[in-house]
Amino acid sequence: MADDAVGKDAKKAAAKEDADTADSKKVEAAPAAATEEAEATADEATDAAVEEVADFDAEASAKGADDSDDEDISLEPDDEDKDKPGGFQRRHLTWTAAAVAVIAIAAGTAVVGRLYEEQRIEERSSSEALIAAQEFAGVLTNVDSAKLDDNYNKTMDGSTGKFKDMYGKSSAQLRQILVENKASSRGVVVDSAVKSATPNKVEVLLFIDQAVSNVAVPDARMDRSRVQMTMEKIDGRWLASDVELA
Secondary structure, three states, rough: HHHHHHHHHHHHHHHHHHHHHHHHHHHHHHHHHHHHHHHHHHHHHHHHHOOOHHEEEEEHHHHHHHHHHHHHHHHHHHHHHHHHHHHHHHHHHHHHHHHHHHHHHHHHHHHHHHHHHHHHHHHHHHHHHHHHHHHHEEEEEEOOOHHHHHHHHHHHOEEEEEHHHHHHHHHHHHHHHHHHHEEEEEEEEEEEEEEHHHHHHHHEEEEEEEEOOOOOOOOEEEEEEEEEEEEEEEEEEEEEEEEEEE
């Protein structure tokens, strides 16, 4: 009995020791489990961070690629800049050609304008000189011996240069002949034309029918003559500088 009691006590002691050992192992295992759980949590966090970083890097790479494309587009002018000397030269030549064309057009317009103005002036000069020549021819061919002073004054007023000098010197002799012969003349310009013209000098051809009578020939005789008259513009007036039978 005593042995059984000792055996039981020994078993109880052993069971207690095993229980204490198990509790100790649990106590020892708890920190290890906590450590493993913490390490697992840390690993998960690390993996998440790595994935996040990887996603960020991927996004950054994609954005960088897009930016790179944009930069490539924006760099195209830089590629042109590589050819900038040639491009500038071509643009310079284009601008020069355009400028030359504009200058040529302007010069051509100026020339045409000047020629038109000169032509217009010559036409006006021709018209004015022709009228003045017709009037002066009427003074020369319409003579009355009873009105020689009036005819002389009109002739001197409408002439200039060589013709005026010649008429002034010969007027006294002409007057005497006309008075002695009681001569008279009636002239009519039947046709006229401008032979040549400049702004200040015009040559005119006149076809004149003239009837002359005197003591010897009382019945007027009709003569047709062609006269070339040079008209010059002096102080705004067209005056006869030369008169010739043509």
